[in-house]
Every structure is written in structure tokens, then in C-alpha cells.
Amino acid sequence: MKTYLQAHDLWSVVENDAEPPPLRANPTVAQMRLHAEESTKKPKAMACLQNGVSDVIFTRIMACDSPKQA
Template sequence: MEIETNFSQISPPNFDGENYQLGAARMETYLEALDLWEAMEEDYEVPLLPTNPTMAQHKTHKEKKTWKAKDKATLLATVSTTIFTKIMSL
């Protein structure tokens, strides 16, 4: 019997400010596994919806907002309190 693992239940890598290259590689791999890396790599803006948007425009807009929010939440959840405080002060 094969046991299926839900990857989103695996804790994200923790970055404490040491060895940035290793932390960046681990985070990139983690975001790729969650299908979130593309949103991070593209660094796109989520434009406002036009007046009377189509259903497809609604769907795309929601997906892009969700990807950005998930990326941000994942990144902030992975840093130590000290680093989080530095980020928030910028």
C-alpha cells in the first residue's frame, strides 16, 4: 500500500540569516513543489479588473492574487523573528 504525502503539510525551510545561498535554493525548491515559484520569478503586478470583466478575467485575477499572497505568506513564515522584524521595518 502506497501512502500519499500532501506536500503542503511539509514545513517550509527555515532561514535564520546564515548561508543565504543554501536558504535560497531550499526556498526555490519548496516553492516549485507548491507550484508557486513561477509567480515569484515573474514578479508581475496584479492589475485591477476592468469594468464588466469576463468570467475568465475574474478567474485569472483571483489566481494571480492568490499566488502572490501564498508566496508572501510562505516567505515570511520561513524567516526567524529577527529577520522578520528587519523586513517589516523596510
């Protein structure tokens, strides 16, 4: 699972468990895109974890709020 998440550039989200900083006033389009990408990494990592485990493990992690908890 670690290798899979590393391949999708999501492992750092599991290790750090930090939220991306908020956008500054008057952000550029590139900054908005980057913020959107960073904001979706946690849900993507959770989806990968939940899809990659058996039903028994899934029932243990389905209530977790972050990939690090899972």
C-alpha cells in the same frame, strides 16, 4: 524555500514581481477566477516566506512589499 514555493506554483511571482494584467470589459467567469488566482499569488508567497524564516530574518523582511524584495 525556492523548492517550497515552486511546489506551490509561487516561485514565478518571486522571480518576475509583475502584477497580473487588469480584467477586460465583460470578463467570463473563468477569466475572473484566473485573475483572482493570479492576484493572490504575491500575498501567498509573502506569507510562505514570512512563516518559513526565523524571527531575526522575519524582522528584516516584514516591511518588504513584494516577495522579490524579501
